[in-house]
Amino acid sequence: MEWRFDSGAAIYAQMVARIKEAIASGALAPGARLPAVRELALEAGVNPNTAQRALAELEREGLIYAVRTSGRFVTEDEGAIETVRRELADARAEGFITAMAALGYTGDGLEAFLKDYIRKKEE
Amino acid sequence: MAVLTCRGLTKKFGSTVALDGVDITVEPGRVVGLLGPNGSGKTTLIKLANGLLTPGAGEILIDGKKPGVETKRMVSYLPERACLPDWMTAEGLMGFYSDFYADFDRDAAAGILSRLSIEGKQKIKHMSKGTREKVQLIMVMSRRAKLYLLDEPIGGVDPAARDLILDTIISNYNPEASVVISTHLIADVEKVLDDVIFISHGKIMLAAPADDVREQRGKSVDEVFREVFRC
16 A cells, blocks of 8 residues: 555544555455554554554444454454445545536536436536 | 652752752553653653753652662653764664663664664764664664653654654553653644643643543643643
8 A cells, every 4th residue: 555645634544544444445355464564564654553443443433343362354244334435435425526516517517427427428 | 660750840040940849659550741842841850860960959769769770770761852972873872772781672773773774883073963863763762771851852853753652652552661851743643642731931730641631621732731831
């Protein structure tokens, strides 16, 4: 995973978001092993406390689980993964709808535009 | 117990007030950025922690003790300017550090030197300025100390060496030990910091976890710094 951080948000929160994204997209498969805190810290170039905090947060949200002595793994609970995928999709849809509204596309107009756009894309 | 505590710490040089009633606590396992413009008191604070200066008023404690022989065992210090005996070779220097510091991990130091292709037989005076700085940092970070005080560790080195320094700090991380990095090049160190301390004209302007600063202000620590210290 390549790590880049933007200015505005806590670094641990950005790490949580990136890992969630990887879980939702399947880049991190259910049951996949996550790097250890120190490895993750080195990979992302962040402080180990920050990496630890990100993993703890994902654990709290039930997206990863720890097995004593062998490490942390991505949840195999398809329901939980679906929920994250949905959350991310909602957030993206929200952003898209807001941006389109600024251009004057709302409600039925937006729907018609989308249908038309998808049809053209498929041709 | 806090690794470093300052209470009402004050230091004057003639009529110049270098530190003015500074209160700081550094807990174990934290990487702390001591951030401030030139002349804000960063180096004075670090020198006081090393017992190179004595407080005018207030106190500074390392692991509950006043700076002295006891605390020098626990504190690994990277001065602002490289001050290595330049007639020595890198290998000789490792022997020197092993003799002086019981906590010096010679294998770790040799490992990093060879990874950076720094010749053990090369004399320090024949090294470039950047290489000298790297060698000194490697020596400092290869001690298993309780407190690392790094005064401007990234000032004179190239970006690749900067990454090495940060990697060394991360991989050296130990929940018992703390690292204080003084710098004005914040963007480069921001990602590795737990806490930030902003210092200006000898006074603490802000002391908080780095992630809290970013979250509350919606800006990077670097951007907040530029705002607070706008010229």
